Amino acid sequence: MHPLKDKACVVGVGETAYTRGTDRSQLNQILHATMAALDDAGLKPHDIDGMVLPMPMPTVEHLAANLGIPDLRYSASSNIGGAAPVAAVQTAAMAVALGIANNVLIPVGWNAYSGAGVRGAGRSGPVGLPPSFGLTMSEYYMPYGLAVPAQWFAWLATRYIQEFQVPIEGPAAVALAARKHAQLNDKAYMRGRPLTMEDYRNARMIAQPFRLFDCCLETDGACAVIISSAERAKDLKQRPVYIAGTAEGHPLPADDIPGRKDFFKIGLFYAAPKAFEMAEVGVRDLDFVQIYDCFTHIVLLELEALGVCKLGEAWQFVQNGRIELGGELPFNTHGGLLSEAHVAGVNHIAEATRQLRGQCGERQVKDAEVGVVTGFGDFGDGSLVVLRR
Amino acid sequence: MEATSQYKRLLPPMRGLARDFYGYCKQHELRFQKCSSCGAWRHVPREMCPDCGSFDYEWAKSAGKGKVFSWSTTSQPMLPQFADAVPYAIVIVELDEGVRMATWVVDVPPDQLRIGLPVEVQFDDVTEEVTLPKFRLRKQA
Numbered sequence: 420m421h422p423l424k425d426k427a428c429v430v431g432v433g434e435t436a437y438t439r440g441t442d443r444s445q446l447n448q449i450l451h452a453t454m455a456a457l458d459d460a461g462l463k464p465h466d467i468d469g470m471v472l473p474m475p476m477p478t479v480e481h482l483a484a485n486l487g488i489p490d491l492r493y494s495a496s497s498n499i500g501g502a503a504p505v506a507a508v509q510t511a512a513m514a515v516a517l518g519i520a521n522n523v524l525i526p527v528g529w530n531a532y533s534g535a536g537v538r539g540a541g542r543s544g545p546v547g548l549p550p551s552f553g554l555t556m557s558e559y560y561m562p563y564g565l566a567v568p569a570q571w572f573a574w575l576a577t578r579y580i581q582e583f584q585v586p587i588e589g590p591a592a593v594a595l596a597a598r599k600h601a602q603l604n605d606k607a608y609m610r611g612r613p614l615t616m617e618d619y620r621n622a623r624m625i626a627q628p629f630r631l632f633d634c635c636l637e638t639d640g641a642c643a644v645i646i647s648s649a650e651r652a653k654d655l656k657q658r659p660v661y662i663a664g665t666a667e668g669h670p671l672p673a674d675d676i677p678g679r680k681d682f683f684k685i686g687l688f689y690a691a692p693k694a695f696e697m698a699e700v701g702v703r704d705l706d707f708v709q710i711y712d713c714f715t716h717i718v719l720l721e722l723e724a725l726g727v728c729k730l731g732e733a734w735q736f737v738q739n740g741r742i743e744l745g746g747e748l749p750f751n752t753h754g755g756l757l758s759e760a761h762v763a764g765v766n767h768i769a770e771a772t773r774q775l776r777g778q779c780g781e782r783q784v785k786d787a788e789v790g791v792v793t794g795f796g797d798f799g800d801g802s803l804v805v806l807r808r
Numbered sequence: 809m810e811a812t813s814q815y816k817r818l819l820p821p822m823r824g825l826a827r828d829f830y831g832y833c834k835q836h837e838l839r840f841q842k843c844s845s846c847g848a849w850r851h852v853p854r855e856m857c858p859d860c861g862s863f864d865y866e867w868a869k870s871a872g873k874g875k876v877f878s879w880s881t882t883s884q885p886m887l888p889q890f891a892d893a894v895p896y897a898i899v900i901v902e903l904d905e906g907v908r909m910a911t912w913v914v915d916v917p918p919d920q921l922r923i924g925l926p927v928e929v930q931f932d933d934v935t936e937e938v939t940l941p942k943f944r945l946r947k948q949a
């Protein structure tokens with residue numbers, strides 16, 4: 420058995436309201452989400468002694484000072500964009516399993532709608548890009564007018580659609596399922612705003628082939644999760660949710676999309692078999708998947724990377740309600756980045772945790788025992804965690 | 809070609825290996841790194857050969873011929889410096905030498921692009937210092 424299997428748990432999850440428009444700073448949002456996660460776990464700020472940060476700002480120093488943490492024993496960061504939060508869970512699990520820290524905080528928050536987040540890239544040019552891929556972009560892509568994720572993932576999607584003859588019904592099924600699930604989630608920004616196939620089809624093009632509703636939301640807010648050892652988790656407020664398997668993976672090369680010999684092989688293709696092996700779980704055992712849904716076509720590719728279906732076949736799999744609640748493999752039961760909020764997928768970890776605790780009310784997956792959360796970021800870095808109750 | 813003094817779009821930072829790559833473009837030569845040890849061509853430029861680990865390379869001249877591999881069509885302004893160009897396609901061209909690069913195909917509108925279209929390099933002297941390699945449709949031999 421793998422030494423990390425079931426040795427760490429998600430013990431607390433919490434978030435702010437997800438809005439468009441806020442008076443709160445990014446730091447203030449993150450602190451509120453952190454307090455909500457601590458309350459959920461039955462812990463106090465001084466119980467946090469480790470942090471793994473999936474975003475460069477604010478710093479661990481800022482967070483520790485505000486929270487009044489007396490002894491921060493462990494800190495790390497993961498700079499792989501949207502793959503970072505789930506990769507941070509892996510790092511946090513190792514830290515608590517080895518006794519390096521007791522309770523590790525993983526927070527993400529930003530004012531992506533009001534501030535200089537996703538949208539800021541469009542207004543004033545990208546700021547503070549991580550050096551991992553910022554170099555390639557500024558030297559070889561930006562002189563041709565490419566600088567935001569919708570543009571670089573359109574490279575993947577354009578070829579994917581043509582090579583595998585993917586009809587519009589493929590990505591549409593992903594967008595519609597996410598929006599349908601958001602109608603059952605009080606926290607979802609898109610609750611009360613249903614989406615029809617006609618709306619989807621008629622929406623404006625952003626970066627072809629991505630229409631408006633193929634793209635994740637821009638929202639203001641924060642979400643946080645807390646990881647503790649399995650030993651400690653037993654004495655905390657909530658039913659423990661075990662980290663059964665986890666892994667990280669990267670495309671080759673990770674810093675340049677055009678140069679990939681294996682063009683569709685995103686990082687998740689490398690990571691998924693490792694995490695399933697660690698968890699001793701097969702893809703057929705999953706009760707749900709929470710997939711990093713920056714773009715609908717990327718969700719299709721991630722389903723293939725997980726082994727749910729073969730390369731090029733996910734568009735068929737997602738038809739007929741198979742990824743909706745009540746279907747074969749419910750996906751993003753909270754609405755995801757497409758319809759709940761964009762907090763870099765920490766909300767996916769929170770949703771998976773609540774599903775496994777049985778706290779999801781009318782969107783609860785019946786008898787959910789095991790599920791997967793994926794991360795996807797930068798130019799195709801990947802991560803996943805297999806969670807079980 | 810743009811009027812050079814009025815060019816408002818983004819320019820590559822002329823440093824390190826990018827300075828070398830664009831330096832050859834300024835001489836209207838498309839050159840890529842070619843490993844002196846194993847002979848592999850590569851782009852984007854790198855300090856080491858990812859295939860064999862060698863630090864030794866030459867800047868080998870490409871014939872400048874290739875095919876459209878994929879593209880990304882920008883339908884809404886994303887960068888203010890390129891707002892006037894919308895809609896435009898950032899095309900991945902696969903050169904006959906095997907490397908792929910991001911570029912523009914200047915004489916094919918985005919909705920006419922097809923995988924496998926044969927293209928050849930041309931050079932756009934956008935400023936006095938910077939020349940960008942772009943491509944045009946090539947009549948098949």
Ligand SMILES: [Zn+2]
Nearest residue numbers: 843846857860
């Ligand atoms: Zn070599």
